[in-house]
Amino acid sequence: MSKKYRHEEHEEHVDESWLIPYADLLTLLLALFIVLYSMNSLDIKKFEEMSQAFNIALNNGQGVLESSTIVKIGDDEGKKREEEGSKDDSQKQNQDEQALEALKKKEQEDLENLKKQIDAYIEKNGLTSDLETKLNFSQLMITISDNALFAPAQASVKPESRELAVAIGKMLQKYPDYEVIVSGHTDNVPINTSAFKSNWDLSSTRAIRFMDILLENKKLDPVRFSAIGYGEYRPVADNKTAAGRSKNRRVEVSILHSYTDANQAQKLSVQNE
Numbered sequence: 001m002s003k004k005y006r007h008e009e010h011e012e013h014v015d016e017s018w019l020i021p022y023a024d025l026l027t028l029l030l031a032l033f034i035v036l037y038s039m040n041s042l043d044i045k046k047f048e049e050m051s052q053a054f055n056i057a058l059n060n061g062q063g064v065l066e067s068s069t070i071v072k073i074g075d076d077e078g079k080k081r082e083e084e085g086s087k088d089d090s091q092k093q094n095q096d097e098q099a100l101e102a103l104k105k106k107e108q109e110d111l112e113n114l115k116k117q118i119d120a121y122i123e124k125n126g127l128t129s130d131l132e133t134k135l136n137f138s139q140l141m142i143t144i145s146d147n148a149l150f151a152p153a154q155a156s157v158k159p160e161s162r163e164l165a166v167a168i169g170k171m172l173q174k175y176p177d178y179e180v181i182v183s184g185h186t187d188n189v190p191i192n193t194s195a196f197k198s199n200w201d202l203s204s205t206r207a208i209r210f211m212d213i214l215l216e217n218k219k220l221d222p223v224r225f226s227a228i229g230y231g232e233y234r235p236v237a238d239n240k241t242a243a244g245r246s247k248n249r250r251v252e253v254s255i256l257h258s259y260t261d262a263n264q265a266q267k268l269s270v271q272n273e
Contacts, residue, residue: 100259107257110175111140114255117171118142127164139256142168146186146206146249153191155205157213165213168253173219179256180225182211187245188232204229210251 035051115133122131130148134141149161157165172180184203196202207227215222237244 103259104257107178107259110178111135111255111257114171114175115140118168121167121171131164137257139254141255142253144210144251144253145246146251147246149210149251150206153193153196153202155196155202155209157209162213165210166216169214169217169220172214172255173217175255176219176221176224177258178224179258180214181252181254181256182207182214182225182227183234183252183254184210184227184229185234185236185248185250185252186232187248188235188239189245199231200229202229203231206251210253214253 112135115135118131118133122128122133127148130145132143134143144164148164149157151158172178184205184207186199186203188199191197191199191202196205204227207229211225211227214220215225232239232248235244235248236250237247239245239248
């Protein structure tokens with residue numbers, strides 16, 4: 001009699017195949033949250049680096065983070081920041097231009113007021129034949145005949161003429177922020193004395209001596225003053241006549257707009273002579 005073996009039934013195992021897609025789903029959700037967090041950051045470069053790292057880790061370089069939409073989001077963000085920056089720059093430029101225009105207007109008003117004061121002084125003291133003022137967009141120029149200041153072939157300001165230089169200095173002290181250039185000019189008659197070997201020497205020394213009197217006013221800043229001599233080489237009239245030579249012998253005091261380069265202003269004044 002054969003023995004009958006009874007096979008014990010195997011216990012049934014729970015089907016765990018669902019764990020694989022569930023793990024994938026969790027991985028994708030983690031990646032999604034990381035992406036969302038990264039998109040909230042303004043550092044696009046770091047986001048792109050992280051995107052490449054996740055793509056390689058998830059699917060051999062190809063994955064959910066590789067998307068033209070993500071790149072476009074980064075591009076749009078960059079464009080938006082660029083537009084905002086451009087707008088800010090434009091606003092700042094407009095503000096700077098408005099501030100410059102206000103400065104120009106204020107300076108023009110200052111020089112107009114100074115011109116009125118000097119013109120009033122000229123008329124009051126009967127100096128209309130010896131002094132002249134001219135205002136343009138670059139400077140206020142005061143032209144003084146040499147007869148009003150110096151003896152012939154001399155560079156010392158006449159004692160009776162010192163009052164004129166002192167008066168101009170007092171007017172200038174109300175406008176301390178302007179550059180002032182004092183320039184000397186002669187006619188084309190050569191000079192060769194023990195004191196001056198040429199018209200260059202005479203014109204330069206006259207400019208310096210007049211500036212010395214201006215700067216006796218301690219309220220004026222010497223840093224803003226300079227003196228120069230042009231000899232006979234910047235005439236305003238024909239040297240062939242006595243009247244023309246008389247006009248060419250002069251001292252000019254130029255008060256410059258502060259926003260204008262001093263050298264350029266000097267060139268402009270020469271062109272307008």
